[in-house]
Amino acid sequence: MSRGLGRVQRAVLAYVRSEPGGLSTVDGTPLAASVSGLARVVYGVEQPTDAQRAAVRRAVRRLEAGGHVEVHRRPVGRTYTQQRAHPRFWPPRYDRRLAVCTGEDGCPGCAAGDRPSMYFDADVVAMFIEHFGSLAEGDRQLWRATAHGWHLYPVPLPRPADDYHTYEVEITELCVRRALTDEEHAQAEHRLRAFIRPHVDAIRAARQGR
Ligand SMILES: [Zn+2]
Known part of the structure; x- marks a missing residue:
């Protein structure tokens, strides 16, 4: 045997x-x-x-x-300790990023799948000023955006530290x-x-x- x-x-x-x-x-x-x-x-x-x-x-x-x-x-x-996201199925969180379309291959907004917008109204202007922090910079970016448009696209946020829990894992x-x-x-x-x-x-x- x-x-x-x-x-x-x-x-x-x-x-x-x-x-x-x-x-x-x-x-x-x-x-x-x-x-x-x-x-x-x-x-x-x-x-x-x-x-x-x-x-x-x-x-x-x-x-x-x-x-x-x-x-x-x-x-x-x-036992040993392990850090693990909790809960695991927590959906990723996104921030919206405003960016001027560069009109080139490497444009991050285009790469994220967003079609550039050529739409400009008071709300868009306000959004630019708020996003870029000043009237001068918002205005500058708006003029740049008239060339190829602008993107507002989601970018995943890193998980905050308190999204992770420490576990004791039994050996x-x-x-x-x-x-x-x-x-x-x-x-x-x-x-x-x-x-x-x-x-x-x-x-x-x-x-x-x-
Ligand atoms: Zn683009």
Whole structure:
């Protein structure tokens, strides 16, 4: 059954079959060994390198594909912090940018898909003065705009810092145990139910007593 397996796979399989973690007191099944723990045993080192852990992880995935082991991700009691936009589906926010069309290929307004407007009225003049900050500059830009028109196009705003939240992300690790037979799984299920039953009964009794 173990023929055709690589050296690391054989070592991992032999170790998990020895049930090194003992049996669960809850359902009686073998406790899983972590990839780090396996790497320590397989390579006989206290601090496995990333490459060694990666090799064990690959071996574990192959053994899993071959039905030799069962694999779960388990938290290992450490966390790291991560900044993440919140909520993720928050639509991007836009500012409207007023710009004189340069009439050239590199015009940012044209590149943004906006057709230049040749429309000028009091509102447009007021918008130019407000946007460019002074009557003189607004007037100057208006005259420039008479050549190729002007753009008012949306530009995405960067997210403000408070759009990001810091999360504690739990570090998980692959944990491995030998594959259980169907019968072992059925027994484990039975033991688990027996383990849970008194707790469920106690909760029910407390509810009825209220
Ligand atoms: Zn343009």
